[in-house]
Amino acid sequence: MRFYTVAVLLLFLVVGGCSKHFTNQPLPNQAPETFLTLVPDSTLRSTTSQQHLHWWGVDPDGFIKGYNISFDSLHWTFTTSNDSVIGLKLNSNDTTYKLFVAAIDDQGLIDPKPASLRYPIHNSPPVISFVFQSDVPDTTFPVATFQWNASDIDGNETIVGFYYVLDDTTNFANWKYLSNDINRVTLFKSDGLVEGAHVFYLRTRDVAGAYSQTIRMPLDTAKMWYVKEPKSDFLIVDDYKTVDAAASFYNQIFDTLMNGRFKVKDVWDIKDGWTETNRGRYMPALVTPTFTESIKLFKYILWYCDGNPQMDVAQSSLPAFKAAGGKIIFVTGFPQFPPDARGFGDFAPIDNVEPSSFKNFLFAKDSLVAVTDQTYPTLYRDANSTGYTFPRGLLPKGNARIIYHMGKSPQWATRDTIPIIMGVKDADQPSIVMLSILLHRFGGNPNGGIPNNVPVFLRKVFYDEFGVR
CATH class of the missing domain: 2.60.40.10 (Immunoglobulins)
Structure with missing residues (x-):
């Protein structure tokens, strides 16, 4: 029995010892x-x-x-x-x-x-909205700008373009295409902005063909905005917030000036609704291009201001208006502590205004007198009891032509040798004439009553300087 057991054990060891695999041999590489x-x-x-x-x-x-x-x-x-x-x-x-x-x-x-x-x-459709506070005014000339923001949760690069149309959304052929790198469009009369009421519609599309919701301007779905075409080549820009007779003063003069040459005119009130933080209700959101392109529809402008002229608007628009051949009379007062007025130099022949007012008040019969061209009439302050405060002289550029300075007065006798310049033009055949006064307050007469000399001044500028016929 013991032998048998030993024999079996030896046979097992022999058979096991004949195996080709050993415990320390590496396995084949296994796939990850x-x-x-x-x-x-x-x-x-x-x-x-x-x-x-x-x-x-x-x-x-x-x-x-x-x-x-x-x-x-x-x-x-x-x-x-x-x-x-x-x-x-x-x-x-x-x-x-x-x-x-x-x-x-x-x-x-x-x-x-x-x-x-x-x-x-x-796919999620893109989303589009008009830029905040970019609403179109309720009345415009045939120039209107619309600006928007668009996004797509699938990635803004999936937006392929924008489509807009005026008034009629039912005819697909009427929709105009804009590429996806554009976020605003300015429309003109040639684009359909003719006299009458209008609505602007806009939508966007992504690469999958999905459209955003269609948005409209005006935002109020019950409203349209009105486009009025220019009545003539003459525009009055009313940059005047003070409640007085300024508007009627100019209207009455231009109704008869030069045999009624300017009787047909447009008036743009840019101060209605204006505050220190908000534009006027008739002002477009963008001065450039909308306001600039709008005033370029005219040849001649009278721009009259109160003591707070909208410098940024004038500075942004009038150089382009002049470059297009436009002519301007720009009249303005100044506040007691005016902001930096060097911006006037972008469109008028002055470097700045004097750092302080030469007198706190002007009185009746205080005057502006012509410097070299004596065909410019003397302008007298009116006898209105409402005060005229903080008059300020101009500091002209070297190439400016000086039209007016303050007439001599005991109130500023120290300035007799250094005249207070109040009116300039930019050339012998000027594109701009600027006065640093409220012109309608200089409709006085040294002998009282009428006539006043403002119509003579205006005729001198428009007829002789601007060549209006």
């Missing part, structure tokens, strides 16, 4: 395994075209050195990253993509069974 996630909760669902994708690999006998990624299992891209934000192109309103990821181990062995996952993409 790849894992892929869609969203943190791992639930397959429709989503947007911008995707944050995550993947990782496990190698039982080494480490992962990178990944091959593909959307068709034929064309692969190598990366060492474990995630990426990928924009999935939208070819229709709903698109399904399939992502393949194969881990690669340190020996270059690729997972033979790549991880894959379907991504159903639901």
Whole structure:
């Protein structure tokens, strides 16, 4: 019995010793395994075209050195990253993509069974809105600018363009296309802004063909805005907020001036509703191009201001108006502590205004007298009991032609040798004449009563200087 047991044990050892495998021999390289996630909760669902994708690999006998990624299992891209934000192109309103990821181990062995996952993409339509406080005024000349913001949750680059139309949205052929790098458009009479009521409609479209909601201007769906075409080549810009007789003063004069040459005119009140923080209710949101292009519809402007001229508006628009051949009479007062007035130099032949007023008040019969051209009439302050405060002289540029200075007075006798300049023009045949007075307050007469000399002054400028016939 003992021999039998020993014999069996020897036979087992012999057979076991004939095996070709030893415990210290390395095993063949094993392929890595790849894992892929869609969203943190791992639930397959429709989503947007911008995707944050995550993947990782496990190698039982080494480490992962990178990944091959593909959307068709034929064309692969190598990366060492474990995630990426990928924009999935939208070819229709709903698109399904399939992502393949194969881990690669340190020996270059690729997972033979790549991880894959379907991504159903639901396209979201773009969103569009008008820029805040860019509303069109309720009345304009045939120039109007519309500006907007647009976005798309699928990526703003998926927006292919914008479409707009005036008034009639029912005919697709009427819609005009704008490329996706444009965010505003200015329309003119040639674009359909003729006399009458109008509505501007706008929408945008993405690469999948989805349209945003159509928005309109005016925003109030019960309203339209009115376009009025110029009545003539003459415009009065009313930059005057003080409640007095200024408007009627100018209207009455121009009704008869030069045999009624300016009787037909337009008036643009840019101070109605104006505050220190808000534009007037008839002012467009953009001075350039809207206001500038609007005044360029005219040849001649009388721009009259109170003590707070809208410097930024004049500074932004009048150089272009002059460059287009326009002619301006610009009359303005100043507050007690005016802001930096060097901006006047952008359109008028002055460098600045004097740093302080030469007198707190002007009285009846205080005058402006011509400097060289004596065909300019003397202008006298009126006898109105309302005070005229803080008059201020001009500091002309070297090439300016001086028209007026203050007449001599005991009130500023110290300035007899240094005249107080109150009126200038920019050339012998000027494009602008500027007075630093409230012109309607200089309709006085040294002997009382009428006539006053303002009509003579205006005729001198328009007829002789501007060549109006």
